[in-house]
Amino acid sequence: MTQVARRAGIEVATSPYGPDDEKGALNKLDPVRGAALLARADASTVYDLSIDYFVGMPSFQAAGDPSYQIYMSHTPQGTAVDNLNGQPDETNRHVCYSGDVIFMYTHTGTHIDALNHFGVDGKIYNNFTVEENLGSRAWTKAGVEVIPPIITRGVLLDIAGLKGVDCLPDSYAITVEDCQRALDAAGLTLGDGDVAFVRTGRMRYWPDGAKVLGNPPGLSLDTARWITDQGIAIIASDQECIEVGPSEHDDNWLPGHCHFLAEAGVPMLELANLEELARDGVTEFCLVAAPIRLRGASGAPIRPLAMPLRTN
Structure with missing residues (x-):
């Protein structure tokens, strides 16, 4: 027996709160x-x-979306070596500066x-x-x-x-x-x-x-x-x-x-x-x-x- 197709029949609704409503x-x-x-x-x-x-948490990678990633953009040792903030070496080694970047769906x-x-x-x-x-x-x-x-x-x-x-x-x-x-x-x-x-x-x-x-x-x-x-x-x-x-x-x-x-x-x-x-x-x-x-x-x-x- 062939299964009867089920259709959702969904239509976009007009908001009762007016034509500009986004909520x-x-x-x-x-x-x-x-x-x-x-x-x-x-x-x-x-x-x-x-x-x-x-990193490694469950996510929608199977659908082509990126996994959660986190990277350090500043580390205490890196700050002293790179000196991207233009401070004296003694100051950079005294102040422990950390920063990071996240990337995710x-x-x-x-x-x-x-x-x-x-x-x-x-x-x-x-x-x-x-x-x-x-x-x-x-x-x-x-x-x-x-x-x-x-x-x-x-x-x-x-x-x-x-x-x-x-x-x-x-x-x-x-x-x-x-x-x-x-x-x-x-x-x-x-x-x-x-x-x-x-x-x-x-x-x-x-x-x-x-x-x-x-x-x-x-x-x-x-x-x-x-x-x-x-x-x-x-x-x-x-x-x-x-x-x-x-x-x-x-x-x-x-x-x-x-x-x-x-x-x-x-x-x-x-x-x-x-x-x-x-x-x-x-x-x-x-x-x-x-x-x-x-x-x-x-x-x-x-x-x-x-x-x-x-x-x-």
Whole structure:
């Protein structure tokens, strides 16, 4: 029997916030709500949801992107020998000067995808076109620099914990029912301006690239559409692309990316370390995060910090 082709049917959305809008769902971030969450946050316990960057770390080299590299551009001994700063030898040997340069793909490690990362038919969210808005170096619209500092409510949907496994199986498609059951177990709902963190368990294997990258368990397209319908500002996960892989749709190799970014205007935070939150049963928290402001870039490293909320 021939399998019936599944098509994603994704179209670029027009922003309800006007023709110049580049933030999409980030417009739901409310500074008043953020201040209230900060007032309730228990800053005595801060969970760092990011990972270290180091040579040899898992990255998307299979797709042709460069691995993370770091080089010393200045060393104490080199400064004394080269004397590029024009100081006396005695001074250069007295002052230990070090400096370095990094080189990497902007979607390396814990990072956030901007709305210009994926589009459909030559357009990104809010109908910005390749012809009018993509220069020779970067997009002029919807780059990662427009993402504001993020202070909002984070909610953990621990799907691996729900299933009673260390990690979901490869290519497991997370369902709407899975997400609803995880929320019910935590006694929570999702709402406007929240960041939904979906735990698959993959980060427990970091930095073993053979177990962290490839054929990821993640959200099905139906589940992605359901979760954006809850009003979230950002979607996040502990794996490389949030959605299930490989694609379940024959017309789109990353339909979840196209939905979140181009159809829903929801940035994607990937490769977050959710293991400590899950270990301690923290499912609701104040999230504080901000990416590096790389103008026009389609993504950037981000350091999300989670603080549990006091109940009184």
